[in-house]
Amino acid sequence: MTGSAQRPLLFLDVDGPLIPFGTPPPGRPDGHPTYETDDRPLPAGSNPLLGRIDPAHGPRxxxxxxxxxxxxxxxxxxxxCVAPWIGLPRLPVVDWPEPSAADERDGLHWKTRALVEWAAGRPFAWVDDEITDIDRAWVTAHHAGSALLHRADPRQGLTGTDHAALHRWARTVMDRV
Known part of the structure; x- marks a missing residue:
């Protein structure tokens, strides 16, 4: 199968998009929602922030x-830890190179080059809470395929609006394949 006939990639960060952190979102002065219940306890010894991840993200x-x-x-x-909590299978994991001093100086996120290299021309979406316009411009200039760099608000994590944007992008890309 050629790169253009393969399914698009979705690169997914955990801290911020899946685990909201920082200042609680507006309207939630009590903090972030948690999904641990008596019927669904966190695995023993797991990261306590895991309970902030909405299990509905996996199926979506x-x-x-x-x-x-x-x-x-x-x-x-x-x-x-994360995949079983939200019902995902084991996924490939990007192996990160050492960040480039030039990229840091220019404001390029340290993940950007590695993700474009991993994609190797395939369409991809990247969901992260640290994406900037510098990353978007760099990807546009250096990646031949379709790309969506989607910034999630780290105070809320992925929302229904974020999932809808990803769904629209994926449908558009797959209609071209």
Whole structure:
């Protein structure tokens, strides 16, 4: 299968998009919602922030039809902890190179080059809370395929609006394949 006939990639960060953090979102002075219940306890010894991840994200992400890839510093821990919590299978994990001093100086996110290299021309969406216009411009200039760099608000994590934007992008890209 050629790169253009493959499903688009969806690079997914954990901290921020899946685990909201920082100042609680407006309207939630009590903090972030949690999804741990008596019927659904966190696994023993797991990261307590795992309970902030809405388990509904897994099915919604799988429904996009993209090839999901962890693009997070969690590395394989995302497969061991996050994936089972939200009902995802084990996913490929981006192996991060050392950040470039030139990229840092120019404001390019340290993940950007690695994700474009991983995609190798395939269409991709990248969901992260640290994406900037510098990253978008760099990807436009250096990636031949379709790309959506979607910034999630780290105070809320992925919302229904974010999922709708990803769904529209995925449908558009897959209609071209």
């Amino acid at each position: 992400l799988m429904a996009l039809g993209c090839e999901l890839v962890w693009a997070t510093t969690w590395g394989e821990d995302a497969n061991d």
